[in-house]
Amino acid sequence: MNVKIDPWSSTNIVDYSKLFEEFGIMPFDDLYPRIxxxxxxxxxxxxxxHRSYEYxxxxxxxxxxxxxxxGFMPSGHIHLGHKMVMEEIIWHQQKGADAFVGIADREAHSVRGISWEKCRDTGINEYIVSxxxxxxxxxxxxxFQSSSDNVxxxxxxxxxxxxxxxxxxxYGFTGETSxxxxxxxxxQSADIxxxxxxDHGGPKPTVIPVGADQDPHMRLTRGLAHKMNMFKIEGRENKDGQHYFSIRSKAAPQGALEELHDTIPGNTKLFEGHLDVLGADNFEELLRTVRDVELRYGGYAFVPPASTYHRFMSGLQGGKMSSSIPESHIALLDDPREGAKKVKRAKTGGRISLEEQKKLGGEPDKxxxxxxxxFHLLExxxxLLQIHEACVTGQRTCGSCKNLAAERMEKFLKEHQEKRELARERLDEYCL
Known part of the structure; x- marks a missing residue:
């Protein structure tokens, strides 16, 4: 790709398919039918x-x-892009997940120079309340990162x-990076x-919903998870073509391999630094046994974290929606009428003239x-499909879409801000 993925910039990603080829992100379509x-x-x-979302x-x-x-860096006003991630977290919580939300005040302080007091105020009154x-x-x-001993x-x-x-x-860090x-x-890796x-029940599949610009954190963390674990399991074949698993020690304490040898049923052969398991046909069961032994010997036995990736919303004037570019976004604390006005001033995918719009149709995907x-206003x-069809066939004008979106945006902001006042009264329930 011509553009380096950077978690701290406002760079937009144009061709998401390149992420599959260059970074090993897998298409979500393959998993969708199971949900x-x-x-x-x-x-x-x-x-x-996604990465590893199947688990x-x-x-x-x-x-x-x-x-x-x-997590959320409290470096600016909460906006619709943050709302997307929050909704994904809440959806997974409703599906039974143990849900974690980190306020990245250490990141905001080191990268943006924001004071600890401002980080806490923004974290609570903007992000957590919403x-x-x-x-x-x-x-x-x-x-908050700064107050979590675990992190x-x-x-x-x-x-x-x-x-x-x-x-x-x-990340592209240089000698000038602090x-x-x-x-x-x-x-960030510790957050993940x-x-x-x-303290939270031990190793388990964990999904991190993020925008594609945050994938560097996932690549770093998945690598660190592997490095922290005591054992590595490799699938191999012997000279007779028989498949077996080799459990390799990566600085496991003395006795851990011996315990695995005594614990795993069937044909196992213990060598210095590794254990070969022949005839095992259930990898997941073997993996659980290895993790159990690692935990008994004081290890972490991390499951490599999974992730889902969402497309960026278009900024209101084009490009990426970003909290650091005020004109690009609608904040959840914007006055509802002002939010509606921002919608009416937004860039559209319409043609230069009404005549051309009717002849060529609009471009809703731009x-x-x-x-x-x-993303937000039509459930x-x-x-939504009817609006898309009417746009591309020239039957719908940009004005009608702007009026609909402005009306829905004003209603959403008004209702959300009313819910925020109720949420503020419940802060004590959340053990901040």
Missing amino acids: DNPHRLMRRKVIFG VLDAMQNKEPFAVMS LIALGFEPHGHIY KDLSFELGSKANFSELSAI VSHMVSAIT LHPQLE CSVYDLLL DDQE
Whole structure:
């Protein structure tokens, strides 16, 4: 790709298919048929890709433990892009996930220079209040990076497995990058992995809903999860073509391999530094046994975190919607009437003239107003499809879409802000 993916920039991604080819992100379409009552962002292919989400789906369908986690940097006003992620978290919570939301104040302080006091004020009064208003339940976990001992301690441990060369390759860090900025990247990995700590029930599939620009954090964290684990399981074949598994020690304590040898049923052969398991036909059962032994010996046994990726909303004037570009977004705290005015001033996918619009049709897939309907303002898929069809065939003008979106936006903002006042009264339920 010509554009480097950077979690801290306002760079827009134009061709999402390149992410499949260059970064190994998998298409979400393959998993969609397995999902019961999918979220509208899934139905409408806004969520376009994933890493290892099949393991989360397995846990969801089998009523086994799984978690959802994502975070928000309190560097500006909460807007519709943040609302997308919050809705994905809440959907997974409703499906049975143990839900975690981190306020990335360490990141905001190191990368944006925002004071700790401002981070806390913005984190609570913008992000957390809106999260609760959107439906996040109090049995979930909301925390600030700077006040979570679990996250801080784990980030220190993870730091021992990361080096500057790796961070530079993933993030483009240079000799000018501050150490605090690098620490904040490792802290993100601790955010992602800490739902699997013993305090939260131990290893489990965990999904991180993010925009595609956050994939560098996922690549770093998945690599660190592997490095932190005591064992690596490899599938192999012997000279007779017989398949077997080899469990390799990566600095496991003395006795751990011996215990695996005594625990795993069937034909096992113990060597120095590894254990070969012949005839095992259930990899998942073998993996659970290895994780159980690792936990008994003080290891983490992390399950590599999964992720889902959603497309960016168009900014109101084109490009990417970003909290650092005020004219690009509608904030959830905007005056409802002002929000409606922003919609009416937004860039559309319409033609230069009404005559050309009727002749050639509009381009809803390049329209920020249509994106507002697609991502947020219309729940009825059939109604959205009719609007799309009427636009591309020239039967619908930009004015009618703007009026509809403006009316829906004003209503949403008014109702959300009323729910925020009720949510503020419930803050004590969330153990901040």
